[in-house]
Amino acid sequence: MRTLRTLAAGLAAVVAFGLAGCGGDKSDTNNVSPGSGTASSASNITGGITVFAAASLTESFTTLGKQFETAHPGVKVTFNFAGSSALATQINEGAPADVFASASPKNLAVVVDAGNSAGQSTTFVKNQLVIAVAKGNPKGIAGLADLTKPDLKVALCAEAVPCGAAAKTAIEAAGVKVTPVTLEQDVKAALSKVKLGEVDAALVYRTDAKASAADVDAVEFPESAKAINDYPIVALKNAKNAAGAQAFIEYVLSADAAKVLTEAGFQAP
Template sequence: MTIRSARRTRRGHRALTAGGIGGAALLLLGACSPAVDTQSGSDAHSAPAYTTSGQVSGTVTVLAAASLKESFTALAAEFEKRHPGTEVTLGFGGSDNLAASITSGAPADVFAAASPGTMETVVNADGTVGPPATFVRNQLEIATLPGNPDQITTLKDLGKSGLKVVLCDATVPCGIAAQRSLEAGGVSVTPVSYERDVKSALTKVELKEADAALVYRTDVRAAGGKVTGVPFPESAQAVNNYPIARLKDAPNAEGGQAFIDLVRSAEGRKILTDAGFLAP
């Protein structure tokens, strides 16, 4: 599986390749195994203004679920603006693939997953500092060809004969959410392909290689006019919580914590909710 990646700085754009994540000899992980904190209570509905103590410098490496690409690219730019001289390197991919890279020793400071279950893989490897915190939620929409020429209006329409439907692989959070939604609606779908992450599934529709895909509503919004989104009530049965955590033995622990603080701040929350994410 390939990890989609990008790095955004005011000086340019540099990719963090799959080889750079999984192939480098890195040591991450060690510490206790806390449970995932779902952030219930008042903190789930409010966020503080962004502040950080101490001097933040150097490179901050963040591995994040593919559905966070646009939002985290914007957050990285904001972080670099607030901390001149810092550089944020972003690696995107399927959450399970990223978790496997981390537990294999990939060097990173922060991990943001698209489900608590995937984060738990890293937690159980004693790889986080403190309990992961849920910072946003997300749910699925049907992405169709522009203008919805197949007139897909319900989840059951995905079972139409001859309709080419794409799903995320069953091992990644968007695939798990899709299966739960289909089960909730009593819908049977035989996809033409299973994709390694949500961006790959969406691309199939954008390239007109598929008629529809089950993807996150944030990805539909990010695609603009390249697809048309169709919400469906069954998606409420499979809303995904997104946890974030600083990794044990992070090369830049202070920078990693500062990035998490920005993500969970009022400023970070606005960037994420503007992209279509739900508050935790």
């Protein structure tokens, strides 16, 4: 009888310990950091988060948005991708947004100077230009000097757009004069001209050329090192989801996000 009572007591202790252990695991799960891609203590974030982001961030931020939603069940991240100058104008005109990720500090400064940012911005990546050409580089373009040939059609971004400002800096550094047949409002539009065969070359970001590697080749050129763009991100003053905005920015600055951005071709800040 004593043996049976002893066994029963032992089993009860084991069950009690197991239940306590389950409770401890649940608590630990709730304290996992957002960057781990697992539900975290910030999982109390609800509703939608609207992110205005430079067109060159389209592929990377789309991936990060999905990862963030997985880490925060019930949260929906909506993106507005366009040229940074256009996005800054939209924000200052009252367009509803929680976060602004610009391809240039200059365009973000337009929002800050208008009093529409909340707190300090943070540079999270850098980007560099390449010459996008048709697959196989049929025109034999090797550098910026080749873009001056009269038989070549070249697309550039407008100077108000970060990729256009960077292109101007690089071209001036090369000491050449490039006459584009078109000036586009964002880097994706400039790249599409090459993909469609409407131009022979375009100055675009390395990341955009890499994302379209099936359709275009990228020609590196040394002057691009003089026109590297910083990408800052900031929460906005009139954010409808301030907590969500901050959580998304923290995720963009996490190690998990850095891996996605680096694989896309972005450089560390």
